[in-house]
Amino acid sequence: MNINEIEINAIFDKITDNQHTAADLLVLRKTLNAGDKSTLKQLGKYITNIEEGKDIHIGDRTYNQWDKDAMEALVKAIQATSGIHQNTQDGDVAARDIDKRNVYKNCTFIQLLSSDxxxxxxxxxxxxxxxxxxxxxxxxxxxxxxxxxxxxxxxxxxxxxxxxxxxxxxxxxxxxxxxxxxxxxxxxxxxxxxxxxxxxxxxxxxxYPDENKNKLPADFVSNKEGQLQSYLIATLERCSDNEDFLLNAWLIIDDSIPGNNLSKFTSLLAQDEQQQGTLCKFNDIPKQLNKFLKTSLKYLRGKQYQLIIEIFLPSDLIGTEVDRWKISDPIVEEITLGIKYPIRLRSLERLDIDYLDSYLSDWYKYWDKVKTVLHNEPIQELFAHLQEMETFNWKSLRNNLQEKIGLKLTCAPPKAKTKELFKAILTATTPIAIWTRYDIPNFDHVSAIDEILTFKPLCHLCESVRQTREKADAQTEEHLGFHLALLWEDPYRLTPNVMLELKTPGQ
The missing domain is CATH 1.10.533 (Death Domain, Fas)
Structure with missing residues (x-):
């Protein structure tokens, strides 16, 4: 959008006479958004400087003792186009002097926008x-x-x-x-x-234009073109009394930002909450996660996105039916979390800095192997298969997981053996696991899970699991979708506090 100097002057004359319209302000905003350098340089001439008193300077023109409405209209116009709001005592721009101790004078992005x-x-x-x-x-x-x-x-x-x-x-x-x-x-x-x-x-x-050009994220999912790849990351930790829990959460609006960039994390805690998380009882966790989700949706308002929820759980709670938790909905009051959003379980133990010091290098190696096959149908040989746990030995499973990218568990793991199961997964640094939480009578779990694994390329696995849950939700009879669990561990996406610890001095 091009606008010449005469048109700019005309708009400012209208502002001077307090006769400007919303359309005039829209023209200025669109001019900035258009990014035309010559236009931006013309706009740069009209920086507003407010010193002591009420004199207003626009270009080479000075206006003395303006009335309140005219001054307020002009300052708001400049602020609206520059994106900067100057604070004054009690917020009255027109009637009060600006307190220079609290205001960054000449604070406007127009000057920067008009330069290279x-x-x-x-x-x-x-x-x-x-x-x-x-x-x-x-x-x-x-x-x-x-x-x-x-x-x-x-x-x-x-x-x-x-x-x-x-x-x-x-x-x-x-x-x-x-x-x-x-x-x-x-x-x-x-x-x-x-x-x-x-x-x-x-x-x-x-x-980092070269890193983003024609680049798929390391953990590519089946998001449509133009959608942001967004994540709600949550951690659940036990308090020392073993009765209360700390739930913490962050939002990644766009995970395509390269590297371990901490700026992509937005804390979902309220300002008055401690940084470690929200204190809650176990039964209140779904309600608190729903609050974090609603906050995330506000940040994502107006954007196209695919939101994935990842929750770090202690290994003894990894069997928690997170995907069955209820969340609020504006139409049907409440819906099941796992049919609306892909859910990825993650091991809280992998956030321990001692674990990372010992195993992160191997974890990187296995995840890099995952990336080489993300767009292929999962090769059965790359998944270790565990069909029964009566004779389970965690060291034997750890050995079987060597050179595998995942574990396929087609029987429900007994709660008493969950800790040892994850001891094998954690020491083998296996990044993917899929299993059923319940053995459905007279049901072929092996064929059903194989079908989910091979239905689409591996990068679609999380969405395939979500769709299976969605099908189950529409039925009244027993369905595998009610019991599926998916572990998906990307070593490049951890919590911001842990990523900060992993940065060496000077990085």
Missing amino acids: SNFSNLSQESLNDLDFSRIPQESIQQAYQEALPPDAGVWGLEENNITQILQKLEQFRRLFDFFNRLSQDKNVPQEIRNKLNVVAEELALKK
Whole structure:
């Protein structure tokens, strides 16, 4: 969308006379979104500077002692197009002076958008309402100094001039590092951290274009073209009294961001909750997970996505019927979790740093083997088969799992032997397992599970299990879909606190 200087002046004249319309503001927003460099440079001439008092400067024109409505309209117009909201005492832009101690003056992205920077490709939506005045000055300064190379000059800037800071970071191509560090700063309000996450994610895609070009995620699923690959990651840990549990959760809006990028994780805890998780009784866990899910859906609002739920459980609780938990629905009041979303069980023990020190290298090796066959029909020889557990020996199973990518368990594991079963899986670092939680009488479990495994390529397995559950939900008689469990362990997608521990100094 192109707009010439005369048209821009006409819009600002209308704002001056307080006769502007919503369409005028829409024109300015669309002009920014269009990203035309010449247009953006013209818009750059109209930066609003508010100093002490009520004088407004637009380009080379100065307006003295504007009335309240005209000033408010103009400032809102500039803020709406730049995506920056300047805080004032009690929020009244027109009637009060701006407190320079709390406001980053000249704080606007228009200057950056009009230059050749990574910001020129960021969506306007991701910049909306990014209010730097709500970020502690110490946090900004620390992130700024840590983001720049060690030999870069970090001084000589006005301490509260965010525009200069961002321009300096852009010169060194360190914008991503800055936003990534700020998004992890616990002194920054969670709402702002979430918005910083989004900006960091977009910058990561610009910073690593070669890694994203024609690249499928390492853990590719059957999402349709144009859909985000989103994850709700949850952990369930026992408290010391063995009666209460801590449930923690994060949302990954887009898992295509390369590498172990912590900025892609958004905490789903409320601001007043401790970072370790929400304390709850076992029977209250489904209700709390439903709250996390509803929060996730708010973050995903308006987007096209496929949401997968992964939950880390202690091995003695791995038989929990997570897929049978109920969640709220606006039409039918409540539905079964596992028929709406693919559910992947994960072992909480794999988040233990001592386990990772001992086994992560082998785990990587087996997952890399999974990636080579993701788009093929699962080869039966790559899955160890366990048909009975009366004579079960965990060391024997561990040996059988060598060079296998998965375990196919066609009998329900007794609860008393679950711990030893997962001792074999964990020491063999086997990434995939599929099993039934219940032995259906007079039913051929082997053929039924083989059919699910070979129905589509391996990358569709999680969705095939979900569809099997969906078929079961429509029936009244016994069905394998009521009892299927799937373990799917990607070593490249762990919780953010563990991923941070795995980073070596300087990474």
